[in-house]
Amino acid sequence: MYRTVFIDERVELSAKEVSEIKSVEGIKDVLVSKLKRNEGICNANGYVKPGSVQIIARSLGAAENGKFTGNWIYDCKYTCEVLKPVAFDPKDPSSIKEAVLSVKIMDINEMGAYGHVEEAIRVLLPRDLHAGNPAFDALKPGSTARVRMEKHRFQTNDTFIMAVGTLYEAATEAATPLATEATPTANAEAVAEAEAVAEEVAETA
Secondary structure, eight states: OOEEEEEEEEEEEOHHHHHTOOSHHHHHHHHHHHHGGGTTSEETTEEEOTTOOEEEEEOOOEEOSSSOSOOEEEEEEEEEEEEOOOOOOTTOGGGHHHHEEEEEEEEEOSSEEEEEETTTEEEEEEGGGGTTOHHHHTOOTTOEEEEEEEEEEOOTTOSSEEEEEEEEEOOOSOOOOOOTTTSOOOOHHHHHHHHHHHHHHHHHO
């Protein structure tokens, strides 16, 4: 699901941070720690997998010009693993290969079923799009189903991608209790965002 991307980013170290660095490797460690702030959130490429940032090159560093702050600027190149769902395109049947993902169901309410793909994607399966579908009615919190992505959206720094999908294959494993500490929760803000995306799907259907 994840793919590797290469990103260029300018990192600024304060005079205090520079004064505490004792070795060349120390510079790299500080730069990596700053770049790792991009993990677990979205950038223009999708959701960045936690623990995936690796710095592959950096400049020697230069004092910030014109501001007299004592800060140092480093131009860094790094790689990270990102996940961005592919929406199914009816005009391209082959897109189904990438558009179908395994979704763990978290909650079911009057709007439909709400689930997640790891920490990266929250997925709403609108009830209106599954009227009369016994496989959808059989979904339970804790079960896993194959879901076709229909639409998604996210912005830079979002903590997850919001998507709307339709059931592609029925749940393949029995419902099990959700791990409350490790499993994302269907909070009101996320559900509201899902409903907004679902409305967009309904308008274009």
